[in-house]
Amino acid sequence: MYIDSHCHINFPELAVRMPEILSKMQENSVTHALCVSVDLPDFPQVLALAEQYPHIYASVGVHPDYEETEEPTAEQLVKLADHDKIIAIGETGLDYFRLKGDLEWQRERFRQHIRASRICRKPLIIHTRAAAEDTIRIMKEEGQARRRGAWPVSCTVSPNLWKWRKLQWTLAFIFHSQAY
Numbered sequence: 001m002y003i004d005s006h007c008h009i010n011f012p013e014l015a016v017r018m019p020e021i022l023s024k025m026q027e028n029s030v031t032h033a034l035c036v037s038v039d040l041p042d043f044p045q046v047l048a049l050a051e052q053y054p055h056i057y058a059s060v061g062v063h064p065d066y067e068e069t070e071e072p073t074a075e076q077l078v079k080l081a082d083h084d085k086i087i088a089i090g091e092t093g094l095d096y097f098r099l100k101g102d103l104e105w106q107r108e109r110f111r112q113h114i115r116a117s118r119i120c121r122k123p124l125i126i127h128t129r130a131a132a133e134d135t136i137r138i139m140k141e142e143g144q145a146r147r148r149g150a151w152p153v154s155c156t157v158s159p160n161l162w163k164w165r166k167l168q169w170t171l172a173f174i175f176h177s178q179a180y
Contacts, residue, residue: 002028002029002031003031003033004025004030004033006036006091006125007033007035008035008036008038009021010035010046015045025055031055032055033056034056035050036061036088036125037058037060037061038062038066038091039062039069040062040070040076043080046058047060047085050085050086051085056085057085057087058085058087059086059089059090059125060081060086061077061090061091061092061113061125062091063127064092064093064094064095064099064127065095067105071105072116074112074116074119075116077089077113077116078120081116086122087122087123088124089117089123090113090117090124090125091126092110092113092114092125093127093131093135094106094107094110094134095129095130096134097130097131107138110135111138111142114138114139114142115142118142
């Protein structure tokens, strides 16, 4: 039995292949999947997939690479997360690899997601790339050091990985093999 803890099967190029994807999941003993939200305009599609298939769940959030999109508030995320099929907040975090310049909007977005996660007591899906120091600092500032629970963290392999271990949080790491 396997669980796909991070997929984007709502993306148009995958959604059109849903019967094939579901068949491949079954063939490979993937019993459940978490379809991860990347922005609010597409969230209804993510939720619809989760509602349509009993073994698919969803998250709500805005990816750090989506600069030109609606900025969510913690209250808005909490309201959207109030659904049995929404089991996490995110994908959120910091990405200093792709985007440059003043990224204060990214840090504030991350804070809103952390607050929503804390309020609704759902795990946070964190994307961090070339931003480990700021990610850890913000999580500490937002009181995450006192929080129990699992944190799925999606990131590229980093020499700073040991810093995550020192935090003594329960973390589930998802590593991407390519540097985008």
